[in-house]
Amino acid sequence: MNSVPGPKAIRPEVIAHRLGAGLGPENSLAACRASLGAGFRSFECDVKLSADGQAFLLHDDALLRTHGSMLRASAQSWRALRDLPGEALPSLRELRDTLRTCAQPTWLNLEIKVDDDAPAPLQQAWGQAIAGLAAQLWADAEPPVLSSFSIAALQGAMRAAPRLPRAWLCERLPRCWRGVAQALGLRALHLDARNVDAAQLAQLGACGLEWRVYTVDDPAQLRRWLELGASGVFTDRVPEEARPASPLPAA
Numbered sequence: 114m115n116s117v118p119g120p121k122a123i124r125p126e127v128i129a130h131r132l133g134a135g136l137g138p139e140n141s142l143a144a145c146r147a148s149l150g151a152g153f154r155s156f157e158c159d160v161k162l163s164a165d166g167q168a169f170l171l172h173d174d175a176l177l178r179t180h181g182s183m184l185r186a187s188a189q190s191w192r193a194l195r196d197l198p199g200e201a202l203p204s205l206r207e208l209r210d211t212l213r214t215c216a217q218p219t220w221l222n223l224e225i226k227v228d229d230d231a232p233a234p235l236q237q238a239w240g241q242a243i244a245g246l247a248a249q250l251w252a253d254a255e256p257p258v259l260s261s262f263s264i265a266a267l268q269g270a271m272r273a274a275p276r277l278p279r280a281w282l283c284e285r286l287p288r289c290w291r292g293v294a295q296a297l298g299l300r301a302l303h304l305d306a307r308n309v310d311a312a313q314l315a316q317l318g319a320c321g322l323e324w325r326v327y328t329v330d331d332p333a334q335l336r337r338w339l340e341l342g343a344s345g346v347f348t349d350r351v352p353e354e355a356r357p358a359s360p361l362p363a364a
């Protein structure tokens with residue numbers, strides 16, 4: 114009896130945004146499992162802290178869009194967050210355990226999501242806490258990339274886990290990027306694909322920085338960024354056109 118072939122592995126430069134927002138509820142274990150089943154091996158998700166210090170996956174400050182509640186997520190205990198109706202909010206540890214079910218190595222980007230109105234010292238403390246936990250959870254595996262729009266959060270991450278790679282998220286490439294990259298020991302910049310051009314990306318490459326772009330769902334544009342040399346492209350779609358060609362059968 115012939116076995117049913119599994120999914121083709123999607124090239125590692127193609128990253129499942131929010132664990133696969135086009136395949137399941139964003140930042141959920143269900144989306145992560147669906148993305149693994151679709152052939153993704155690279156993932157991105159958003160990480161916040163509960164009021165009692167639990168690292169969990171969520172993008173927004175409030176729970177309205179995902180759980181229909183106006184409550185601020187970071188002001189709730191982990192127990193209260195787990196009791197919310199609907200899709201369960203995963204802990205960072207649960208994500209680690211889910212990714213370990215994959216037989217192939219996986220790559221992960223953890224975006225440190227601080228509350229929009231959080232003061233800089235709190236942003237730094239969040240970055241420090243999340244980075245420290247990530248270093249522990251992935252101590253025996255390839256460490257995740259830690260990214261954030263918040264410089265303060267990245268400063269905290271650098272203090273807690275200097276060996277974990279860091280990336281600065283920017284809507285546009287700022288004039289100060291060289292100084293920030295040096296001060297934070299950045300590995301990469303993650304940029305909005307709508308607001309960046311090839312000349313700017315060449316400057317990053319010349320300085321030895323990796324670059325990734327978000328969020329690209331159009332197949333032609335995804336191919337274009339890969340051809341330009343992106344270290345990664347974040348997408349909400351399963352990119353059939355981005356999969357490597359099937360090898361020719363042996364003669």
